Amino acid sequence: MATRGPRRQLEQTNPDVHRSRCTRCGAPPPHRRARDRDRLGPAACRRWTPGGPTHRRTPAHIGRRARADGTIHHERAVANLEDLARAALAARDEAAADLQLPTDPASLDAVSQAISDYAVATAGLWPRAWNLLERLSRVHDGLRELEQAESAMVERTRRADMASRAAREERGRWEGLRASIGATVEQIQREVEAISARIRTLEHEDQRLEEVRRMCANRIGRAQDSQVRLERSLSEQADRRASAIGTLERFAANGLLMAAVPELELPTGGWSPDPAARLARRVEQALESVDEDDQTWERMRREISTLFKNLQDGMTLHGHSAILDPIDGWHVVSIAFNGQQWSPAELVALLSDEIEHRERLLNARERELLEEHLVNEIASHLQELIHDVEVQVHDMNQELLQRPTSTGMRLRFRWTPRPDGPAGLPEARARLMRQVHDAWSVDDRASVSAFLKAQIDAVRAANENGTWLEHLTEALDYRRWHHFSIERQQDGHWRAASGPASSGEKVLTVTLPLFAAASAHYRSAHPTAPRLVLMDEVFAGVDDDSRSKSIGLLDTFDLDFVMTSEREWGCYATLPGLAIYQLARREGIDAVHVTAWTWDGRARSRAGHTFASAARRTARSGSSGA
Structure with a gap:
């Protein structure tokens, strides 16, 4: 019962506490009990009169009620204090939100310490920075003209004033912040002492830099003296060089130099030092195997x-x-x-x-007989060459037709006679390709022979000074009689590839013919020779499905390629093998990191680690469209 006394006192001083307690325990508050007494009337109240049996327990009830009233009084006081505490917490949280500060004491102490550190760093940074800049400017002032030094000093003084004003403003702001968060005088005094110590350190640094400036001035003086000596020596060397150039020029003029080194190209106009020096080095390299000792010189003179x-x-x-x-x-x-x-x-x-x-100047009759003998052989050889090209074009078109883009576009090559080609080309070409050479009729041979002779005569008339071999080479070049064109199939129709198209289709229209041209070019190379193609950022704007199909042409055409790209790895199932070098660099580091990878047609691996095949990812991305 001892614990009930304060609560009853709290209820007596604060009716709200008593009301809340009554509500929690299920009993009606006092005002409701009074209202109930009025409603029940005198009859009910008489049951609580002093003469009744309940009245005999009144002293004990009065004591308990007094204690309950005290408890209620205390509870009301606690509720009031809790309301005040919640109001204070709300005001604190609102102020913290406005100032963007934390609310817990530990974080506030950390913010206070951070503001203090920032103020110390701000107060010491600018004076030190400008002091160092002023000292360094004094070191470099010895290498500049007086006018430049004065203007630089004025500019730096202006900047120092601005920095001083900024420092004073920052210091005032810092002091205000410190005062607002309750900085003590002892802390400020300690910071002032630290700043004073820093100022003394910078003054010593100033003296050291002044000594460095004097040393630099002395070095500049010695360098100027050395410059005068070097300029005098340079002038002497220039005179000796001019004399040597004149001697070499006269020696070249008499023809002996060209006789010794016929492949030399002499400078035109006046001989300046640089061309003369390059000529002398080339002469020395060309004649390095020639003996130049005294015995050889005397022997040659004799x-x-x-x-x-x-x-x-x-x-x-x-x-x-x-x-x-x-x-x-x-x-x-x-x-x-x-x-x-x-x-x-x-x-x-x-x-x-x-x-x-x-x-x-061969005998015209001999040339005519020789040409007559070669016409039949040449015609047969031309038939084989033209047929080989048509087969090659057909094979390439078959590969291209098997690789449509995601939009259904296909490409093909056309190798046809030029509209402005030689006269009689369509008829002669038709006779050439109609059947094998051995089955030609007399008319076929006469027609083809007349066409080839007409080409030889036309070239000879255009270049009378050319050799017979030059005439035949130019006249019988069947490649000049034809031209290539590229067509694109869309919506079931073949059109010229130069028409409007998407960026990816334009890239394929340009890239795939280059692959075909490189493959055709390397057909004449040795079987073991490299068939190299260099590509930079190839297939830009092309979807993954078209990339996979197009890059597979490199293997189909048996090409060796080197490709650079920002995002393309080339790991497609259409390529049986690939060596990949991934280059990485960071700003501020003068180095490039190289990581080597290999692709075996199924997985990409590095240093014993195997990664999942990109072929499945390529198939999934390709099925979603370009």
Whole structure:
């Protein structure tokens, strides 16, 4: 019963507490009991009169009621205090939400410490940064002109003032924040002492940087002295180089240099240092196997007279003469031929041209007989070549027809005679391809022979100075009689591939013919030669199903390829094997990380790890459309 006394007192002081307690225990509150007494009337009240038997228990009930009233009074006081506490918590939460701060004391202490650290860092950052910049600017000022230094100093002073104002503003803001969260005077004093110590440290750093500036000024002075000496030495070297270039130019002018190294190309116009140096290096490389010791030099000087005498005797036998002229200490030989003087190299070139010209002057009858003999062989060979191309085009078209895009588009190649081709080409081509060479009739042979001779005559008339081989090569080039075109099938109709299309279809229209052209080009290569194709960001804008089908053409056409792409791995079931190198880099790191992968047609693997096949993913993505 001792615990009921405070509660009754609380109920007496706070009726609401008593009312809530009565509600919880199921008893009616006092005002309801009074209302019930009025409603029941005097008859019911008489049962509680002092004369009744219940009245004899009144003292005990009065004591319990007093204790209950005290408890109710305390409960009312507690309820009032709880209301005040909830109001205070609501005000705290509202203020924390406005300031975007936490509500628990530990987090508030962490925020207070973070604000303090930020204020310390802010107060020390700007003075130190600007102080260091000022010291570094003083070091570099020795390398600049006075006007640049003054303007730089004015600019830095302005920036320092701005930084000082910003620092003062930040410090005022910091002090306000510290005051608002209850910073103590002792903490501020400790921070001021730390800042003072930092200022002393920066002053020592200032003195050290000033010493560095003086050292740099001394080094600049020594560097300027060294520059003067180097410029004087450079001038002397330039004079010696100009003298050497002049000597080399005169040596080249007398023809001896071209005689020693005929494949050289001499500079045109004035000889500047760079072309002359490159020429000297090429001469040195070309003559590095020639001995240049003193014994060889003396031996060659003794042999010059003997060799010149032999040349002179040989030229005299044919009615010509050789002349030996000393030029700048060198023996220069020239030959008088057809009333002009020629150097040995010029004479050799002249005689070579003469021989080539006479070789071209074949007897017209002999050429006609030779062409007549070759026409039949050439016609048979042309028939085989044209047939091989048509078979190759047919095979490529079969591969392309088996690889429609997700939209149903197909491509094919057309290899047809040019509309502006030689006259009589359609008829001659029809006779060539009608049947085998051995089954040709006399009219077929005469028609094809006349067409081929007409081509030879046309080329000979256009290039009279060409050789017979050049005439035949140009006249019988069947590739110039035909042209390739690309067609696209959509909605059951074949149209020119140059019409309107989606970006992916345009990419395929350009890429697949390139694969076919590369395959045709490599047909003439050695069987073991690389059949290399280089591609960058290939199949951009093409869906995965079309990628898988198109990239399989590389294997069908037996091409070796190197492909770069940002997202394409090339792991498709249509490729039996692939070596992949994944390159990765990060900003600020001057290196590239390379990861090697392999694809065996089923799975991609690296360093013993095997990853799931991409073929199933490709099939799923391809079935969803482009």
